[in-house]
Amino acid sequence: MAKKINVVTLGCSKNVVDSEVLMHQLDKGGWEIVHNSNDPSAKVVVINTCGFIGDAKEESVETILGFVDAKTKGLIDKVYVMGCLSQRYRNELETEIPEVDGFFGVSDLPQIVAQLNVTYNESELNRRRLTTPKHYAFLKISEGCNWGCSFCAIPLIRGKHISRPIESLIDEAKILANQGVKELIVIAQDTTYYGFDLYGERRITQLLNSLSKIDGIEWIRLHYAYPSAFPEDLIAEIKSNPKICKYIDIPFQHINTQVLKMMRRGIDREQTIEFINKIRSNIPGIAIRTTFLVGHPGETPDAFNELADFLQEYRFDRVGVFEYSEEEGTYAAQNYADTIPAEEKARRAELLMKLQQNISLELNQLRVGQTYNVIVDGFEGDYAICRTEFDSPEVDQEVLVKRKGKTLKPGEFHKVRVIEAQEYDLIGEFI
Numbered sequence: 001m002a003k004k005i006n007v008v009t010l011g012c013s014k015n016v017v018d019s020e021v022l023m024h025q026l027d028k029g030g031w032e033i034v035h036n037s038n039d040p041s042a043k044v045v046v047i048n049t050c051g052f053i054g055d056a057k058e059e060s061v062e063t064i065l066g067f068v069d070a071k072t073k074g075l076i077d078k079v080y081v082m083g084c085l086s087q088r089y090r091n092e093l094e095t096e097i098p099e100v101d102g103f104f105g106v107s108d109l110p111q112i113v114a115q116l117n118v119t120y121n122e123s124e125l126n127r128r129r130l131t132t133p134k135h136y137a138f139l140k141i142s143e144g145c146n147w148g149c150s151f152c153a154i155p156l157i158r159g160k161h162i163s164r165p166i167e168s169l170i171d172e173a174k175i176l177a178n179q180g181v182k183e184l185i186v187i188a189q190d191t192t193y194y195g196f197d198l199y200g201e202r203r204i205t206q207l208l209n210s211l212s213k214i215d216g217i218e219w220i221r222l223h224y225a226y227p228s229a230f231p232e233d234l235i236a237e238i239k240s241n242p243k244i245c246k247y248i249d250i251p252f253q254h255i256n257t258q259v260l261k262m263m264r265r266g267i268d269r270e271q272t273i274e275f276i277n278k279i280r281s282n283i284p285g286i287a288i289r290t291t292f293l294v295g296h297p298g299e300t301p302d303a304f305n306e307l308a309d310f311l312q313e314y315r316f317d318r319v320g321v322f323e324y325s326e327e328e329g330t331y332a333a334q335n336y337a338d339t340i341p342a343e344e345k346a347r348r349a350e351l352l353m354k355l356q357q358n359i360s361l362e363l364n365q366l367r368v369g370q371t372y373n374v375i376v377d378g379f380e381g382d383y384a385i386c387r388t389e390f391d392s393p394e395v396d397q398e399v400l401v402k403r404k405g406k407t408l409k410p411g412e413f414h415k416v417r418v419i420e421a422q423e424y425d426l427i428g429e430f431i
Contacts, residue, residue, distance in 0.1 A: 004032040005116070006042035008067075009131065010060050011050025013187050013223070015083060017140040019048045020128035022082075022109060027129055029118025035131050043077040046112070049085035051157060054325035060085045068099045080104065082112055084157045106143075106158055126172040133377060135411025136183035136219075136393060137176050141169055141207065145189035147226065149253075150264045150332035151296060151324060154189055161190070163198045166207055170214070177216035182411050183375060184217055185392060190226040192234065205233045212243040218413065219375070221392055223249040227275055228266040239283045245389040246283060251291040255310040256303035263296060264331060276314060287390035289318035292352060295345030296324045297336035304348050311355055317363060318396050319356040321349045357423050360397075364421035371431060374399050374416045376408050384408050386416060386428070399426045406430055 005026060009019040023033050034042050045067050049060035060083075067079045078101045086093060087105035094103060104112045110120040130137055144159040145152070173184060186208070188194060195203030204222075211220055220243050227250050238244050254260050257268040267275075279286060292307060299307075311319070323345040326338040374386035377393060384406075386399040401416055408414070420427035 003030070003044070004034065004039070004042040005044045005046065006034050006037045006039060008036055008045060008047045008063065010048060010063060011052065011056060011084065013138045013185070014140055014189075015048050015050060016131060017128065017138050017187075018083070018106070018109075020131055021125060022046070022048075022112060023129035023131075024124060024127050025109070025113045025121060026116060026118055028121060028124060029113065029116070031116070031118070033129065040075060044080070044116070045076055045078070046080045046082060049081060049083040051084035051086075051088045052153065053322065053327070057085055064093075064097060064100065068097060071099060080112065080115065082106075082108065087157050088153070126168060127175060130176075130179070130181075132393070133410055134180045135375065135377075136185060137181045138185045138187050139169065139173060139176070139211075140164075140187050141191060141194050141204075142188040146193065147190065147228075147266070148264060148331065150262060150336070151293060151327065151330060153327040153330055156329050158189070161193055161197055163193075163195050165198060166195070166203065166210060169207060170210055173211050173214055173217065177214050180216075180411065182216065182413075183219040183221065184211060185221045185223060186211075187223045190224060191222055192225045192229075192231055202231050205231060205237045208234075208237055208244055209241065212241050218243060219245050219389060221245045221247055221389075223392065225250045227252055227272060230275060235279065235282050238286070246285055247287045247289070247390050247392065248279070249289040249392070253291065253293045254296070254299070254303075254307055256299070256306045259296060259299050259303050262298040262332075262336065263293070273314075287317040289320075289392070289396065290316050291320040291322060293322050293324055294348040294352065295340045297332060297338060297340070299324075299340065299348075308352060308355060311352060312359070315359050315363065316356075317360075317390060319352070319359075320395075321352045321356075323349050361421065361423045364397075364423070364426055367418045367426060368421050369418065371415055371417045372399070372428075373413055374401075374428070376410050376412045376414065378410055379403070379408075386414070388426075397424045397426065399428045401428045401430055404430075 007019050007023055050056040070076050071079050080102045081100050082104040086103045090103045102115055113120045142163040144161045145155050146161045192204050255269050326333045372388045374388050376384050376386050378385045382402055383400045384403050391397050415431040416428035418426050418428045
């Protein structure tokens with residue numbers, strides 16, 4: 001019998017890719033793999049941790065302690081920890097949780113597989129064992145970030161921006177397409193910065209265009225685009241290329257100029273609004289997903305009210321809200337006092353999400369009667385769970401469609417008419 005290992009993934013989609021790469025290496029090395037499992041026969045556990053914000057760090061620590069407890073009780077034999085939390089706090093973790101059999105950073109893949117008696121195979125790095133449904137996959141195009149936003153620890157954890165060569169990405173995307181992937185979700189800490197370190201210029205537009213020519217790839221979705229210095233040619237590519245979803249994830253974080261300056265975002269209120277208007281006027285109907293950070297030092301009540309007014313006026317399709325947590329080593333932690341009470345941060349976040357709930361319902365109601373091309377993600381009871389090009393899996397809304405005896409498979413595209421709107425979902429019928 002093969003040895004069985006449980007790989008547990010916490011955090012963002014970039015961590016998902018890292019786990020998938022690891023799992024492929026282990027699979028080739030003779031391990032039987034389960035993912036995010038409670039399988040008692042998996043006697044070795046690797047936990048891929050997140051260390052981005054307070055809540056994520058707490059979840060990572062609790063997960064580690066849970067598996068350490070299982071080890072102490074003799075239910076599992078080995079516990080290994082990798083990823084962002086381990087990269088940032090290895091010394092502290094080794095002291096506080098000595099029961100863990102090994103800690104590894106974000107770039108320690110060769111060391112992890114060696115620890116598990118597997119020969120590291122660099123030629124296989126473009127191959128992954130997917131943990132997503134087989135019809136979509138994340139494509140991580142770079143590591144790290146050069147921006148240095150005041151609140152963000154990512155450059156401290158993952159270092160400066162390092163792009164992957166276009167040839168390598170095309171090769172990986174072709175492999176994914178041959179495995180049945182139809183939707184590529186392009187991710188990085190800042191996708192629009194792609195290529196600058198390798199080619200002396202941003203080449204995200206060239207990359208997307210090349211990806212769109214791969215047989216089998218039908219949708220390409222862009223996540224985490226930085227609003228400052230956004231490439232002009234990318235707007236035209238999104239507009240004209242039918243394979244690129246009319247969807248973009250742009251974390252604006254705030255709208256008050258003083259707060260943006262303290263955040264070191266490199267953009268002010270007027271530039272933000274000009275950019276939004278440019279995107280919407282050039283790509284009619286585009287869905288914009290964004291995130292806002294509340295409670296950052298310098299966010300006065302008036303600055304927050306300005307943000308709330310901005311949200312109501314510009315009516316984004318998808319919104320996430322985070323509360324500021326002081327991260328040691330960041331510019332904000334070293335230069336600003338975190339004086340806004342946690343209760344006030346929570347109040348502000350809740351208020352924004354209530355405003356967005358109403359906006360989302362109103363925008364969804366405008367879609368009733370419209371027909372869309374959707375991809376089938378799965379099934380729940382009598383319903384097919386689908387998505388339009390305006391929604392990313394896991395984080396955005398779905399279109400629920402009664403099957404009515406229709407034979408369907410995940411990854412298929414179908415035409416659907418929207419017949420009902422909810423705050424965060426649509427109800428449709430097959431045409």
